[in-house]
Ligand SMILES: CCCCCCC[C@H](O)CC(=O)SCCNC(=O)CCNC(=O)[C@H](O)C(C)(C)COP(=O)([O-])OP(=O)([O-])OC[C@H]1O[C@@H](n2cnc3c(N)ncnc32)[C@H](O)[C@@H]1OP(=O)([O-])[O-]
């Protein structure tokens with residue numbers, strides 16, 4: 001059962017974890033950025049959500065409203081009026097902008113959740129480094145890229161780290177806090193307390209490929225795809241096996257479809273290029289074929305399974 005207990009404590013009791021960070025700028029208003037903006041706003045922080053696309057921002061505000069409604073229904077089930085107030089106040093703390101530089105000027109923390117592309121991330125952080133106040137901490141939500149490499153373009157390497165959330169952000173309780181080679185103690189501590197303040201259980205990771213979760217999850221999903229590719233079991237049976245035999249909420253092929261097969265492939269290809277001697281990161285012909293056919297999982301309507309298009 002999904003529990004919103006930790007989230008609830010953040011706005012409903014004086015025992016909420018406090019963070020010195022009050023103004024958060026989230027860059028990228030897609031799947032992850034909208035979730036990060038939501039959990040920050042519901043924890044009482046002032047949030048600026050940035051995307052290059054105003055359509056994305058409008059969509060993000062809508063989905064945040066819906067997901068806050070889900071939280072309110074659960075937490076304020078006996079007091080709907082209080083629930084409506086919670087939704088309205090949380091939404092009221094989120095402002096949207098299309099200019100990252102403008103948004104960074106008043107930020108205590110910038111969390112970047114834009115496309116998983118080193119060049120694009122470099123361009124953004126270089127720009128932000130020139131305009132953000134000197135105390136502002138920069139963090140990336142990257143799934144698979146090196147934090148040190150992303151940080152290489154900024155001067156404030158001591159104030160740079162990784163904050164890796166999980167999808168769906170409002171539900172998944174873990175936050176991986178990644179210390180880069182030059183992340184200083186104050187930045188690390190501030191990231192840990194901020195993570196707790198938005199209701200997450202934080203773990204500390206080094207800047208190694210995939211940190212902890214994806215270093216284990218990516219090979220696991222890949223092995224499941226290879227098992228299916230060899231014809232050793234059906235997709236359905238592989239998923240049932242891991243749900244009923246290992247207690248996972250989703251089977252590996254369902255999860256691959258949920259995350260996106262293009263994302264799976266992108267991560268695998270990047271690591272294979274960087275670590276060609278690691279057989280776990282070898283390309284998978286079936287994955288390549290599905291992606292080349294546009295079968296990307298839930299978002300395209302088909303992957304290992306077929307889905308109704310929304
Ligand atoms: C090669 C590999 C590549 C890896 C890629 C890595 C990607 C990345 O870096 C890491 C990840 O994120 S890895 C991925 C990590 N992620 C995983 O591994 C996910 C594994 N899956 C799960 O944990 C569950 O299947 C879900 C939580 C997704 C759905 O839960 P369910 O029980 O099957 O279905 P349910 O009954 O519908 O929902 C239950 C409750 O959740 C609520 N809710 C749902 N969606 C929501 C949303 N978007 N917003 C807000 N709330 C949402 C819903 O309202 C309900 O609340 P209630 O108050 O109880 O009524």
Ligand SMILES: NC(=O)c1ccc[n+]([C@@H]2O[C@H](COP(=O)([O-])OP(=O)(O)OC[C@H]3O[C@@H](n4cnc5c(N)ncnc54)[C@H](O)[C@@H]3O)[C@@H](O)[C@H]2O)c1
Pocket residue numbers: 027028029030031032033050051052053056100112113114115116117120124141142143144164165166167259
């Ligand atoms: N999807 C996941 O399950 C997941 C989980 C954890 C981490 N991540 C990581 O989070 C990041 C974002 O992933 P996502 O799934 O939310 O992607 P997404 O495609 O849903 O959203 C990315 C958004 O960034 C915007 N964008 C691109 N360049 C920009 C720029 N220069 N300035 C402002 N906005 C810009 C795009 O318009 C898009 O809306 C990636 O680094 C990804 O690896 C993803």
